[in-house]
Amino acid sequence: MSLCIRDLSFLDWHDLSLDLGVEEIVAILGDSGSGKSLFLRAVADLISSQGNVEYSGKSRESFEPTNWRRKVGFLPAEVFWWEDRVMDHFEKAPSSDWMKRLSLDESSLHWQPQRLSMGERQRLGLLRLLDRQPKVLLLDEPTANLNESATSCVESLISEYIQSTGAAAIWVTHSESQAARVATKRFRMSDKRLSLIES
Amino acid sequence: MSTEELSYLDLSFALLLVVGLAILLSAYRLGVTQSLLVATVRLVVQLSLIGYVLRFLFASGNEPYVAVMALVMLIVASREIMARQKRRLKGWGSLGIGAGTLFVSSFAIALYGILVVVHPKPWYTPQYVIPLLGMIMSNTMNAISLSMDRLTSAVYDNRDVIEQRLALGQTSREAIRSYSKDCIRTGITPIINSMATAGIVALPGMMTGQILAGASPLEAVRYQIMIWILIAAGAGFGMAFALRMLEVTLFDSRMRLRLDRFEKPKK
Incomplete structure (x- = not known):
C-alpha cells in the first residue's frame, strides 16, 4: 500500500477514506465546489484536518511537514511562479527529453514566468513537482488548460513516472473519459462524500 | 543665555498660520479642513496638559x-x-x-x-x-x-x-x-x-x-x-x-x- 487515508475530516467534510496502491492511479470526479481540491490540500497537510493518513505504513505526523509534502506532492490547478526565472523554481533542470515530450521550448527555463502561457505554466508546474521526486502525486486537473495532444503527452509522462519510480497518484479531473483512461479506480465526490464508481 | 519667553499672545500669531491654511484647504473642498482644526486643538490641549504633568513630575521626581x-x-x-x-x-x-x-x-x-x-x-x-x-x-x-x-x-x-x-x-x-x-x-x-x-x-x-x-x-x-x-x-x-x-x-x-x-x- 502506498497511501492510506482513513476517516479524513476537514471543514464540512467528514470521514473520507481512500486507499492507493503502489503504481496505482485513482481518479476523483465531481462538480466544481464539491471539495475535490480541498481534499487534496488536506491530504498534503496544507489545511487542518483530522483523521489518519499513512504513507507506506507510517503516519503523516511522524514525518516533518516539509518531508511529507515532498513525498506527497500536490500540483494545484493554477500553478504560480515567484522567482525571477522559471529555472530558479527547480532544484535541477528538467531533462531535455521531458521538455521535448511536453512540447516545451528549452529556452523557456530562462524566461520570466510572466511570459509563460497558461498551458506552459501547467506543464512546467508538473515538471516542477516531479523535480522533487514525490512518491505520491496529488494532481488537481493537471490537463485543464491543455489541448488533446498535449493532454495525452502529459498522461503518458505521468504514468511512465509512476511506473518507473513506484509512485502513485490521486488524479482530480472533470473528464469521465480521462478518468477511464488513466485510473484503475474512480471515485465521485458529491454531497461531501467520496464514493467508489462501480465499473 | 536664557530662552526667549514665548507668551500665549506670541503663540496666537503662530496659530494665525493654521487659520490661513484652513481657509486655503476649504477652498479645495478636500474635507480635511475639519481634521486640521481638530488636530490643532488636540495639539494645543495635549501639549499644554503634558506641560503641567511634566512640571509636576519633575518637581516631585x-x-x-x-x-x-x-x-x-x-x-x-x-x-x-x-x-x-x-x-x-x-x-x-x-x-x-x-x-x-x-x-x-x-x-x-x-x-x-x-x-x-x-x-x-x-x-x-x-x-x-x-x-x-x-x-x-x-x-x-x-x-x-x-x-x-x-x-x-x-x-x-x-x-x-x-x-x-x-x-x-x-x-x-x-x-x-x-x-x-x-x-x-x-x-x-x-x-x-x-x-x-x-x-x-x-x-x-x-x-x-x-x-x-x-x-x-x-x-x-x-x-x-x-x-x-x-x-x-x-x-x-x-x-x-x-x-x-x-x-x-x-x-x-x-x-x-x-x-x-x-x-x-x-x-
Missing part, C-alpha cells in the same frame, strides 16, 4: 510617578499599533505581540541608555527618563506597527503563492522570507535615512531644543548622536522581534498557513 507615566505611554503606543493594523489576529494576539515587543524593546534600550550611557543621579531622574523613553518608544511603535501591517497584508495577498511554496516542501520561513525581508527594509529605512541626513537637511528636534535652551552645540550634538543610536536599536530590535512572533502565529506546528487566525478587515 520620585519613582512611582515615573513608572505610572511610562505605563501610560506604553498603553497609548500599544493602542496606536493596534489601530494601524488592517488585519488583526483574533482575540488578544495582535495587542499581545505589539505591546509585548514594544515594551521589551523600548524599555530595555531606554534602560541601557540611562544606566550605561547617560547615568544621571538618581537613575530615574524624570528629566532624562521620560523624554528618552518617549523618543525611543514612538520610533519603535512606528517600526513595529508598519512592519506588522505590511507582513500580514503581504502574506494575505500572496497566500496562494505561499501555499504552493509549502506544497513543494519549503519551510514556513522560506515560504515568506521575501516578504519579511521587505518588511524589515520598510521599517528600518526611514530611520536609516534620517540618520544619514541628520544635521545636513535638518537639525534634529531634540538638539534644536537643547541649543535653544542654552546648551553648547557640541554637548547637544553628543546627546543627539546617542538618541539616534538608541532609536535605531529600539526600532530595529523591536521590529525583528515582532515579525518573528508574527511568523510563528501565521503558521501552525505543521507549517500550515493559518489565515483563519485573523479577523476580516474592517471596511
Whole structure:
C-alpha cells in the first residue's frame, strides 16, 4: 500500500477514506465546489484536518511537514511562479527529453514566468513537482488548460513516472473519459462524500 | 543665555498660520479642513496638559510617578499599533505581540541608555527618563506597527503563492522570507535615512531644543548622536522581534498557513 487515508475530516467534510496502491492511479470526479481540491490540500497537510493518513505504513505526523509534502506532492490547478526565472523554481533542470515530450521550448527555463502561457505554466508546474521526486502525486486537473495532444503527452509522462519510480497518484479531473483512461479506480465526490464508481 | 519667553499672545500669531491654511484647504473642498482644526486643538490641549504633568513630575521626581507615566505611554503606543493594523489576529494576539515587543524593546534600550550611557543621579531622574523613553518608544511603535501591517497584508495577498511554496516542501520561513525581508527594509529605512541626513537637511528636534535652551552645540550634538543610536536599536530590535512572533502565529506546528487566525478587515 502506498497511501492510506482513513476517516479524513476537514471543514464540512467528514470521514473520507481512500486507499492507493503502489503504481496505482485513482481518479476523483465531481462538480466544481464539491471539495475535490480541498481534499487534496488536506491530504498534503496544507489545511487542518483530522483523521489518519499513512504513507507506506507510517503516519503523516511522524514525518516533518516539509518531508511529507515532498513525498506527497500536490500540483494545484493554477500553478504560480515567484522567482525571477522559471529555472530558479527547480532544484535541477528538467531533462531535455521531458521538455521535448511536453512540447516545451528549452529556452523557456530562462524566461520570466510572466511570459509563460497558461498551458506552459501547467506543464512546467508538473515538471516542477516531479523535480522533487514525490512518491505520491496529488494532481488537481493537471490537463485543464491543455489541448488533446498535449493532454495525452502529459498522461503518458505521468504514468511512465509512476511506473518507473513506484509512485502513485490521486488524479482530480472533470473528464469521465480521462478518468477511464488513466485510473484503475474512480471515485465521485458529491454531497461531501467520496464514493467508489462501480465499473 | 536664557530662552526667549514665548507668551500665549506670541503663540496666537503662530496659530494665525493654521487659520490661513484652513481657509486655503476649504477652498479645495478636500474635507480635511475639519481634521486640521481638530488636530490643532488636540495639539494645543495635549501639549499644554503634558506641560503641567511634566512640571509636576519633575518637581516631585520620585519613582512611582515615573513608572505610572511610562505605563501610560506604553498603553497609548500599544493602542496606536493596534489601530494601524488592517488585519488583526483574533482575540488578544495582535495587542499581545505589539505591546509585548514594544515594551521589551523600548524599555530595555531606554534602560541601557540611562544606566550605561547617560547615568544621571538618581537613575530615574524624570528629566532624562521620560523624554528618552518617549523618543525611543514612538520610533519603535512606528517600526513595529508598519512592519506588522505590511507582513500580514503581504502574506494575505500572496497566500496562494505561499501555499504552493509549502506544497513543494519549503519551510514556513522560506515560504515568506521575501516578504519579511521587505518588511524589515520598510521599517528600518526611514530611520536609516534620517540618520544619514541628520544635521545636513535638518537639525534634529531634540538638539534644536537643547541649543535653544542654552546648551553648547557640541554637548547637544553628543546627546543627539546617542538618541539616534538608541532609536535605531529600539526600532530595529523591536521590529525583528515582532515579525518573528508574527511568523510563528501565521503558521501552525505543521507549517500550515493559518489565515483563519485573523479577523476580516474592517471596511
